[in-house]
Each structure stands twice: as C-alpha cells, then as structure tokens.
Amino acid sequence: MIIDERGxxxxxxxxxxxxxxxxxxxxxxxxxxxxxxxxxxRKRDLDNILKALLDAIEKAGVIENDSQFDEIRVSRKSKYKGGKVVIRISEI
Structure with missing residues (x-):
C-alpha cells in the first residue's frame, strides 16, 4: 500500500x-x-475515519493489531476548528 504525504x-x-x-x-x-x-x-461518513486511525495507532505501537478490537463505538460531536478525534481504549 502506498500512503501519500498527508497520510x-x-x-x-x-x-x-x-x-x-x-x-x-x-x-x-x-x-x-x-x-x-x-x-x-459538511456531511461526512463516520466510518471513513476508522481505517487510517486504526492503522496509525497500530503503527504507533498502541496496540499489537487492530483485529484486537471486539467493540468499536464512533460518535460525531460538535464541530471543532481544525477537527480532532479523541479515543479511549480499554481491555475487555
């Protein structure tokens, strides 16, 4: 897979x-x-943030593999200048 400069x-x-x-x-x-x-x-599909985010936290060593997630919840919040995501990971 080739990841562009922004990615x-x-x-x-x-x-x-x-x-x-x-x-x-x-x-x-x-x-x-x-x-x-x-x-x-603007309208956005929430599922579009998952792949890049999961790959990034795996690459960063936060998790061994993104297949470890048995539960994923994504919530859209109010707009924030520049945009952001906040994640919480808990062991099951």
Missing amino acids: RAYRNTVGLIANSQTKEPFTEKASLEIDAYPPDG
Missing part, C-alpha cells in the same frame, strides 16, 4: 500523540471509543 503526516502525528499517552501496547482483546469532532458542518 504519512497524519500517521506520524497520531504516533507522537499516542506515544506521549501510552507506555505499553494493548495485547488483549479491547474496546475502542472514538469521539469525532469534524472541522466544519
């Missing part, structure tokens, strides 16, 4: 943030909660 920048940013928040990777089955804050009022 690599996103993955690197996620990695920097994740590594400042976590010490050890999750190794067991886990639950993921995502709060998505869009940058503006």
